[in-house]
Amino acid sequence: MSVGEVVASVLVLLGAALSLLAGIGLVHLPDVFGRMHAATKPATLGLVLICVGAAVSTGDVPDVAKLALVVALQFLTAPVGAHMVGRAAYHAGGLLSPGTVLDELAAEREGGGVER
Amino acid sequence: MTVVTVLAMAMISVGALLSTYRLVVGPSLADRVVATDMLLTLLTGGAGVLAFRTGEGVYLVVMVVTAVLGFLGTSMVARFIEGRGA
Numbered sequence: 001m002s003v004g005e006v007v008a009s010v011l012v013l014l015g016a017a018l019s020l021l022a023g024i025g026l027v028h029l030p031d032v033f034g035r036m037h038a039a040t041k042p043a044t045l046g047l048v049l050i051c052v053g054a055a056v057s058t059g060d061v062p063d064v065a066k067l068a069l070v071v072a073l074q075f076l077t078a079p080v081g082a083h084m085v086g087r088a089a090y091h092a093g094g095l096l097s098p099g100t101v102l103d104e105l106a107a108e109r110e111g112g113g114v115e116r
Numbered sequence: 117m118t119v120v121t122v123l124a125m126a127m128i129s130v131g132a133l134l135s136t137y138r139l140v141v142g143p144s145l146a147d148r149v150v151a152t153d154m155l156l157t158l159l160t161g162g163a164g165v166l167a168f169r170t171g172e173g174v175y176l177v178v179m180v181v182t183a184v185l186g187f188l189g190t191s192m193v194a195r196f197i198e199g200r201g202a
Binding site: 002005008009012013015016017020022023024026027029032035036039042044047050051053054057058060062063066067068069071073074077078080081084085086088089091092095102 | 117120121123124125127128130131132133134135136137138144146147149150151153156157158160161164165167168171173176177179180183186187190193194195197198
């Protein structure tokens with residue numbers, strides 16, 4: 001194996017390991033917000049690692065451009081999507097784990113001053 | 117190369133199994149949305165591993181499509197939850 005193949009293999013393995021960790025977190029963590037915290041790791045970092053691994057492995061310019069497009073799309077959309085789900089889940093109410101220590105929006109929500 | 121592909125695919129598959137568990141068990145709609153979004157992300161990652169293994173460009177198009185689809189689905193159901201409640 002050449003140096004490039006070794007580097008690509010390590011990157012792909014790291015990205016896949018993040019996917020496994022996120023799956024464990026998705027099952028283990030107590031509420032939606034914790035699960036979201038676990039699930040958004042492979043959505044950005046894991047996918048970037050796999051894409052860079054594939055880019056190092058192929059090295060073909062059009063392929064690398066497509067992989068860069070995937071990474072750019074994911075970086076633009078993953079935080080927005082997670083934010084929308086988190087906001088909707090918080091406004092729906094009753095989804096915070098009983099072990100939650102700090103809810104900074106609670107006063108605002110009970111005062112009825114939440115703008116949608 | 118083969119060992120790396122098998123290992124990576126195994127880890128992605130276990131991750132997908134675990135998020136399928138969360139998708140089935142729930143309990144809230146928001147949990148299911150998070151699990152579905154993660155399944156699509158893992159699909160994108162799996163296509164990336166296949167692209168790494170075979171060097172074929174077809175998988176890259178699949179990756180672009182799943183990346184866009186994931187965002188569309190998630191934001192749509194998030195709007196639905198805002199209107200209806202989880």
